Amino acid sequence: MAAAPQRPRTRTASRCKAETAQGTHTFEVDGFSLHKGRGAFYSIRSAAFTVGGFDWCVRFHPDANLRDTFCISLELLSEQAEVRALYDIRLLHHTAGEPWSACRRHTPAVFSTMDSNDPSVYKYIGTSDMEASGHIHDDRLVIECDVTVVKEPQVAAISEVLEVPPSDLSVNFGNLLESEEGADVKFIVQGENFPAHKIVVATRSPVFKAQLYGPVGEGNRECITIEDMQAPVFKALLHFIYTDSLPAMEDIGSSDKEMMKHLLVAADRYAMERLKLICEGILCGSLDVETVATTLCLADQHNCRKLKDACIDYINSSDRIDEVAASQGYLHLKRACPSVFVDMWEKEKVTKFQNN
Structure with a gap:
C-alpha cells in the first residue's frame, strides 16, 4: 500500500x-x-x-x-x-x-x-x-x-521571522555578462570580442559613459576597439564592472601581482576609484626586492599615494636600498621617475630624525 x-x-x-x-x-x-x-x-x-x-x-x-x-x-x-x-x-x-x-x-x-x-x-x-x-x-x-x-x-500573534537570503545582485549581473543576452556594444581587445551592455558599463565608469553617450563618443558606438590593453585585463575589468568583485586569477590566466598592476592602470584609465584602491591594497601587501622599484614607478605615474608610501617605506626599511639598486627595475625607476628619489631621501631623513 x-x-x-x-x-x-x-x-x-x-x-x-x-x-x-x-x-x-x-x-x-x-x-x-x-x-x-x-x-x-x-x-x-x-x-x-x-x-x-x-x-x-x-x-x-x-x-x-x-x-x-x-x-x-x-x-x-x-x-x-x-x-x-x-x-x-x-x-x-x-x-x-x-x-x-x-x-x-x-x-x-x-x-x-x-x-x-x-x-x-x-x-x-x-x-x-x-x-x-x-x-x-x-x-x-x-x-x-x-x-x-x-x-x-495581552495576547498577540507572533509573526514568523523570515530569513532573508544574501543579495544575489552581483550574481545576476555576472550571469547577464556571461549570457550576453541583450548586449548592445562589442569591445574588441587584441582581436578578442567582449559583448557588453552600454548602460551597465556607462553606469560604472564616467569614461565609458562619455565614450558611449557623450559627444566625445560620436561615431560607431556599437563596436569599440580598446588599444594598449591585454585581453585578460579587459576581461577582469568587465567582471568587476558587472559584479563589483575581482575574478579568480586562474580564470584569466595571469599571476596575481602582474594582473593587479595592469588592472590598476585600467582602473585609473577608466576612473574606477574603488577598483584602483583594491589593486593598491593588494600590491601594498605583495612587495618584494625584485619588483618594488617598478611598482614604485607605477604608483608615481598613476598618483597612488598609499602604494607609493608603502614602496618607499619598504625600500628604506632594513637597509634594502642596496638590494633594490641591483634589481632590473631600478634603472627604469631612475629614468622614468627621477622625482621619486627626492621623496625617498626626504622620507628617510624624517624617519631618522624621529628615531633619534
Whole structure:
C-alpha cells in the first residue's frame, strides 16, 4: 500500500505579555496625637489617586483595637471593580534615614468592590516604636504607598521571522555578462570580442559613459576597439564592472601581482576609484626586492599615494636600498621617475630624525 501523501504543516505562535501600571502616593499626617481618641472605627482618608485606571486611597486609623497602636490601610475606591495589584506601604523617616516597610506584596493580591467584603489591606503599627525610631517626629507621620496594577494579559500573534537570503545582485549581473543576452556594444581587445551592455558599463565608469553617450563618443558606438590593453585585463575589468568583485586569477590566466598592476592602470584609465584602491591594497601587501622599484614607478605615474608610501617605506626599511639598486627595475625607476628619489631621501631623513 502506498504511503499517504504528507500534508503541509502550518506553524503559528502567539505571545502573552503581562503589562502593569505603577503609581506612588504620599500621605502626610500632621498633628498625629490630635487625631487620637475618636474610637477604633474612625479613620482619615487620603486624597484619591489613580493607578492603572482605578481609584485608590490610603486610610489612617489613629486608634486601633490595641492600645498604643495605629493602623494604615490601602483601599480600592472604584465601584464595581476588581483588580489584581501589588503594593508597598512604608513610613518615611524624618531625616534621610531608611523608610520603615509596613506591608509589602510581591505577588498580586485581588482587590474587589463587587461584593460586601472589605477590599482593604490593613497594617497595625506600634506608636511608641515609630516615635522611638524617628518615623513619627514632631507629631508628624508620612506614609508613602506604591501601587502596581496588573493589567489584563495581552495576547498577540507572533509573526514568523523570515530569513532573508544574501543579495544575489552581483550574481545576476555576472550571469547577464556571461549570457550576453541583450548586449548592445562589442569591445574588441587584441582581436578578442567582449559583448557588453552600454548602460551597465556607462553606469560604472564616467569614461565609458562619455565614450558611449557623450559627444566625445560620436561615431560607431556599437563596436569599440580598446588599444594598449591585454585581453585578460579587459576581461577582469568587465567582471568587476558587472559584479563589483575581482575574478579568480586562474580564470584569466595571469599571476596575481602582474594582473593587479595592469588592472590598476585600467582602473585609473577608466576612473574606477574603488577598483584602483583594491589593486593598491593588494600590491601594498605583495612587495618584494625584485619588483618594488617598478611598482614604485607605477604608483608615481598613476598618483597612488598609499602604494607609493608603502614602496618607499619598504625600500628604506632594513637597509634594502642596496638590494633594490641591483634589481632590473631600478634603472627604469631612475629614468622614468627621477622625482621619486627626492621623496625617498626626504622620507628617510624624517624617519631618522624621529628615531633619534
